[in-house]
Amino acid sequence: MQQTFESAVASVWAAAWDRGEVEALESLLTPDYVRVGKGSGKAVNLAQLQDEIRTVREAFPDLTTTVDSVVVDGDHAAIFWTTTGTHTRPFMGVPPTNRRVQTRGSNFVTLQGGRIAHETVTWDSSELLNSLGIRHLGDAVEAGAADVVVDSLSGEPDPEIMKGFNRQFVTGVTVVTTKDGGIPKGLAVNAYSSVSLEPPLVMVCVQKTSSTYPALFASTHLGINILSNQQKETVATFASKAADKFAEIAWHEGPNGSPLIDNSSAALEAEIRERFQAKTHTIFICRVRHAEVSEASPMVYQAGRFYDSENLSQL
Numbered sequence: 607m608q609q610t611f612e613s614a615v616a617s618v619w620a621a622a623w624d625r626g627e628v629e630a631l632e633s634l635l636t637p638d639y640v641r642v643g644k645g646s647g648k649a650v651n652l653a654q655l656q657d658e659i660r661t662v663r664e665a666f667p668d669l670t671t672t673v674d675s676v677v678v679d680g681d682h683a684a685i686f687w688t689t690t691g692t693h694t695r696p697f698m699g700v701p702p703t704n705r706r707v708q709t710r711g712s713n714f715v716t717l718q719g720g721r722i723a724h725e726t727v728t729w730d731s732s733e734l735l736n737s738l739g740i741r742h743l744g745d746a747v748e749a750g751a752a753d754v755v756v757d758s759l760s761g762e763p764d765p766e767i768m769k770g771f772n773r774q775f776v777t778g779v780t781v782v783t784t785k786d787g788g789i790p791k792g793l794a795v796n797a798y799s800s801v802s803l804e805p806p807l808v809m810v811c812v813q814k815t816s817s818t819y820p821a822l823f824a825s826t827h828l829g830i831n832i833l834s835n836q837q838k839e840t841v842a843t844f845a846s847k848a849a850d851k852f853a854e855i856a857w858h859e860g861p862n863g864s865p866l867i868d869n870s871s872a873a874l875e876a877e878i879r880e881r882f883q884a885k886t887h888t889i890f891i892c893r894v895r896h897a898e899v900s901e902a903s904p905m906v907y908q909a910g911r912f913y914d915s916e917n918l919s920q921l
């Protein structure tokens with residue numbers, strides 16, 4: 607029995623994961639099969655597992671899975687496996703890193719008539735991302751628990767109220783920069799925050815649909831320029847989708863090549879240390895390696911309007 611089940615697992619997994627023949631799973635799994643991710647708690651059925659495999663294989667076309675061992679004990683079994691693949695296509699919003707990753711996992715399965723009816727998997731896609739050096743803000747971005755009752759009964763605040771909340775927050779404006787094959791790229795970002803002074807850590811939050819995002823994601827360093835009250839046109843340029851935003855901009859390089867915009871109020875270059883996935887956005891946590899501060903007064907931003915910090919009245 608053990609030998610039969612073991613060889614069935616090895617051949618079905620090779621067919622499904624390594625060759626994309628996901629229908630092969632139907633011979634090994636019961637029709638009402640359920641697979642639960644141990645980390646996420648998410649349950650999927652056979653069809654959803656087949657879709658997941660297709661998605662993973664699209665991003666890692668050379669996937670190779672080895673069944674390291676199968677231990678059967680009555681109606682239960684444990685399957686230990688290792689997967690290797692090269693990340694050549696986008697996966698969960700992560701641009702290709704071309705990194706070759708290896709990840710291990712184990713499945714605890716319940717058998718019915720020699721087929722898998724239920725399995726708990728210690729690996730899921732976010733763990734694969736972790737092995738790529740990318741972290742996933744799983745708990746933070748999942749919807750609230752179903753039994754949380756607020757006014758809308760959805761467990762989430764009304765998006766309009768959230769927009770109103772954000773409009774009440776006053777910030778400066780930065781331009782976050784990098785290079786893409788030697789060409790300077792950048793976008794306007796007000797989601798900047800200092801994280802700590804010792805060590806000098808900062809963070810920026812960038813939408814994954816930004817055309818700057820793939821280059822930013824692949825970079826080891828980035829530039830953050832705090833715009834001055836003289837740089838209103840610079841904001842417009844970097845908030846646009848213009849092909850060459852640096853065409854009319856004077857800039858110089860940081861020690862690691864990040865574009866630093868001349869006449870900014872301040873500019874820094876930082877090494878990207880962590881990338882946290884948050885569905886639509888990625889939070890870059892960076893360690894500052896170089897900083898420049900000028901006398902130019904910063905621009906102030908609130909609710910879609912820009913202000914001159916020289917004309918503020920002190921409370």
Ligand SMILES: Cc1cc2nc3c(=O)[nH]c(=O)nc-3n(C[C@H](O)[C@H](O)[C@H](O)COP(=O)(O)O)c2cc1C
Nearest residue numbers: 793794795796797811812813816817818845846847
């Ligand atoms: C004041 C201001 C603040 C912005 N803040 C952010 C931000 O924090 N994160 C972000 O992803 N986009 C932000 N944007 C929007 C981007 O700058 C905008 O989508 C830009 O067109 C992206 O350019 P790209 O696609 O060429 O990278 C902001 C825009 C403005 C005007």
